[in-house]
Amino acid sequence: MKAATAPAIVQPTISDADFLKFREFFYRKTGIHFEESKRYFVDKRLIERIEATGSDSFRAYFIALRFEADGRELQQLVNLMTVNETYFFRESYQFDCLVNDMLDEVVRRKRKGSRIRIWSIPSSTGEEPYSIAIYLLERWRHIDDYEVEILSSDIDTTVLAAAERGVYSARSVANLPKHYLDKYFRRLSDNEYQISRDLVAAVDFSRVNLSDAADTRRFRDIDVIFCRNLLIYFDDLSRRLAAEAMYDALNPGGFVCLGHSESMSRISSLYAVRRFPDAMVYQKPLPGDRP
Template sequence: MSDDQPPLLTGDQLARLGDLLHRWTGMIFGEKKRYYVERRVAERMRRTASPEVDEYLTTLLHDTAERRSLINAFTVNETYFYRETYQFAALSNAILPAIARTKRPGDLLRIWSMPCSTGEEPYSIAIWLLEHWPLVDAYHVEIVGSDIDSDAIAAARAGRYGARSLARLPYAARQAYFEPEQQDHYRIIEDLRESVIFREANLIDTASVEALGRFDVILCRNLLIYFDESARQRASANLHSALHPGGYLCLGHSESMARIDDRFTMVRLDDAIVYRRD
């Protein structure tokens, strides 16, 4: 909203919406983010022809499609291929070799990337393992990407990316795993698209996490920083349940599980600090 316009949301309306978003996503949106919130609410009200804020807030309570659209508007999808590759190095150099020692050739080995946004991270994991882990073909590696944003999941399944997303990907990998399309856009080759499973899931919703099954490795990078303490506790409980005993959790570089959940043990590897379910 511009400086000469009155606020779109009253203090009570902003608090109501903040409570709803926290309940649905775990993220915190209050007075300090008023401008960010009002821009997105105004756009959704325009698209749904809602004349009044209270009417729109009531709509959110029973219209699941509009609720999903609003949540999509609030998610952050800034990502790119080969982001923070030190954790991928830890995955191929230490984590997966340790897990493989507990399995037989051909066994299922599951990796969960969340929030996966438009798919750059789970596809990066697939490419990295093909390039850097010699035993990748000895096991049935299943990579699952999930996000609360349904639009992002649709884009991830399509697998189309521009030059910005690919800027840090080695040229040889781009040549091997992408097909050029028009206007400097590229598409993940079909075999790789079909090797990654994408699902909608909400980390603070236990049922949607349980529906994904259990994993040997989870990458949950730069999400917990958006949560308050109660949401982090719910998220950590779901992450713990989603990991097989002895499984590994990778967080963002500014995040730590040590102050959230003592059921994880911090493990210092040569390439990264990660957490293991005891």
């Protein structure tokens, strides 16, 4: 008599039609468009969530995803599908431009003691907003004369939690001068450093979907926006809507910094190109100016 054998576990599959259906849904929710070249990446993560939720097929999972009330599973997917790789002082020439030129223009239109707002999106795990804070403290001569707010946002709640925890690998802090590392970090091990809690308290982290007007509407009176290497994941329509959302968030004369491979001029005619010695950035025109 043969022993009974356990039934083979059949892994869920994602058909071409499933992929297209999911891609359209995810695009509507996030503005992120997956090219066909990302098919393996998307399928792998979808299968992970199908199995994790105990669904027996893509169809069952997708129906539950579309009709869930609290959006919790969609957030799990967003956290899986977004790529977050960064490090301190990445593309630091734009931070040089911030402290050498952009902020000097910003304060010409402000009274001493008034508020300056800088928005970093996406925050990823916090390296960018903390780099901005260190640059301001160390290299901007007017830091004591104004109330500076650093806001930082991401659609991925996992990376926001990591940013607020503030623990970084040796690779992440490799570009920091040693005296900054000693001053603003506590060494936990050979490969881990924890950022000062004072710096954590200096940044206001929040979950924001740049493609959702309800999320971006609360961001106003911003003077400088760092939005680097995000728009490359959007299609033309989502990029234009993101550019308009940032335009609405900015004060007149405010600046936007994009990643080195991104160009606002190919996205929107709302902004003027500004070429400073350290970097090229984009500016919301002042009243009476033309972009």
